[in-house]
Amino acid sequence: MAWNMEIDRREELPIYLQICERFKSAIAAGHLRPGDRVPALRGLATQLNTARGTVELAYSILVNEGYLHMRGAAGTFVSSSLPPSATAARSRKSRDRALAPAQPPRADDIGNDAKPLRPGLPALDAFPRKVWSRLVAYRARSGDVAALTYPEPAGYGPLREHIATYVGLSRGVECSPEQVFVTNGYRATLELILRGLARPGDSAWFEEPGYLLARNFLIEAGLRLVPVRVDDEGLDVERGVALAPDARFAFVTPSHQSPLGVTLSLARRMKLLDWANRAGSWIVEDDYDSEFRYVGRPLPALKSLDRDDRVIYCGTFSKVLFPGLRLSYVVVPERAVARFGQLTRSTNAGSPYLLQAAVADFIAQGHFARHLKRMRALYDERRTLLADALVQAFGARLSVELPAGGMHLVAIFNAGRDGPVDDLAVAARAREAGFAVIGLSAWYLGKRTKRTLSGLVLGFANVGTAAEASRLARMLRRAFDG
Numbered sequence: 001m002a003w004n005m006e007i008d009r010r011e012e013l014p015i016y017l018q019i020c021e022r023f024k025s026a027i028a029a030g031h032l033r034p035g036d037r038v039p040a041l042r043g044l045a046t047q048l049n050t051a052r053g054t055v056e057l058a059y060s061i062l063v064n065e066g067y068l069h070m071r072g073a074a075g076t077f078v079s080s081s082l083p084p085s086a087t088a089a090r091s092r093k094s095r096d097r098a099l100a101p102a103q104p105p106r107a108d109d110i111g112n113d114a115k116p117l118r119p120g121l122p123a124l125d126a127f128p129r130k131v132w133s134r135l136v137a138y139r140a141r142s143g144d145v146a147a148l149t150y151p152e153p154a155g156y157g158p159l160r161e162h163i164a165t166y167v168g169l170s171r172g173v174e175c176s177p178e179q180v181f182v183t184n185g186y187r188a189t190l191e192l193i194l195r196g197l198a199r200p201g202d203s204a205w206f207e208e209p210g211y212l213l214a215r216n217f218l219i220e221a222g223l224r225l226v227p228v229r230v231d232d233e234g235l236d237v238e239r240g241v242a243l244a245p246d247a248r249f250a251f252v253t254p255s256h257q258s259p260l261g262v263t264l265s266l267a268r269r270m271k272l273l274d275w276a277n278r279a280g281s282w283i284v285e286d287d288y289d290s291e292f293r294y295v296g297r298p299l300p301a302l303k304s305l306d307r308d309d310r311v312i313y314c315g316t317f318s319k320v321l322f323p324g325l326r327l328s329y330v331v332v333p334e335r336a337v338a339r340f341g342q343l344t345r346s347t348n349a350g351s352p353y354l355l356q357a358a359v360a361d362f363i364a365q366g367h368f369a370r371h372l373k374r375m376r377a378l379y380d381e382r383r384t385l386l387a388d389a390l391v392q393a394f395g396a397r398l399s400v401e402l403p404a405g406g407m408h409l410v411a412i413f414n415a416g417r418d419g420p421v422d423d424l425a426v427a428a429r430a431r432e433a434g435f436a437v438i439g440l441s442a443w444y445l446g447k448r449t450k451r452t453l454s455g456l457v458l459g460f461a462n463v464g465t466a467a468e469a470s471r472l473a474r475m476l477r478r479a480f481d482g
């Protein structure tokens, strides 16, 4: 068999199970025969760009189930006495599956482009591109050797300083630049946190519903996620304590819950901090879009109340600038600075100098503060455009609340005469019609219950005019009607 096995990181199935599936299919299809030698752990792990432990786990399952047989230093082989199920299905279907991995469409697969209503995408039309390209060009032309050599693993010094000042002033997060690490997006931040602080078998609280991309990543990384429901006050901390008192992490979006948009109440914040302190656990605060608040003043970050240094504060430039930058940051507790420093050096982390330097200049020259101010006013308008258009197009079929912050709104389907609306089916039809929308029930990890909301998560930041909002809402309505 040619070893061109592929895995799909977007698939719901964890990678080790995908590897098992691929082997079983290859055996069933006759591409792998009894006695064939299979690749060494390290070789397959490198090819699949995954951890050796992941392949090891898959192999041990396959050995247990009788598909593979390990012969010490000689290697691992396809068993000569395969289980009966292994050869029964030599159908064309299974042969095809072995060659091309099965890819059922995922409820959250909206690709990466700028299709309408994509949640979380900032207004691309309003980004000051001229200023930005001038700053990047200036740095590129400067002849600075820093642009050509390896970047600083923890991040470009002046940018770390700007971030420390910014989160201090705007979010009440007091930290030194040494505590700030620049990363390549929130999931890269999570990876760093897990590498630094997680232990095998750790469990973690995860908001239910919660940010599904982080959720998928954490599951794939091997964390046992415990869904903890979110209500009007945010994460139900008491429930978390009842379900998993010893969880090592709690992943939360306190300022603007993803996706429901509620704010974690002060009482819950205190309870959460108290639990983390008593249990010796870590709270990962994802403060992804708190800059945009349209009602009242933004609440300070949870981190600002953290007397015991249990909160790891995460921010990103994806919303305040643009996600193509792939620049984000994490503020780590003082006692973890050395560990994170060592980790970023050993993995040779580090983001491109040119972009970091241009962002540092963008902040230093005042463009950042100006841009944020303009975007707050613009998004305030745009959220209303989309909400009004949805009400017009859907009437009583939909409930929309104007979001108090952020860049997306949640539209809840009201149950009709035939019962609850299948939001995943509506979202799938909407995606076929060209939208990048996700059904709200896909944001839940646990089984569907009566509490599971059915609806859509819609990004409003790129809806430029009332006419466009109305056109999009009418198209969505057609997808809803099927």
Ligand SMILES: Cc1ncc(COP(=O)(O)O)c(C=O)c1O
Pocket: 119, 120, 184, 185, 186, 187, 211, 253, 258, 286, 288, 315, 316, 317, 318, 323, 327, 328
């Ligand atoms: C809840 C949440 N956290 C974090 C992020 C930021 O992710 P990144 O920094 O990888 O763009 C997003 C982006 O959509 C988000 O919705």
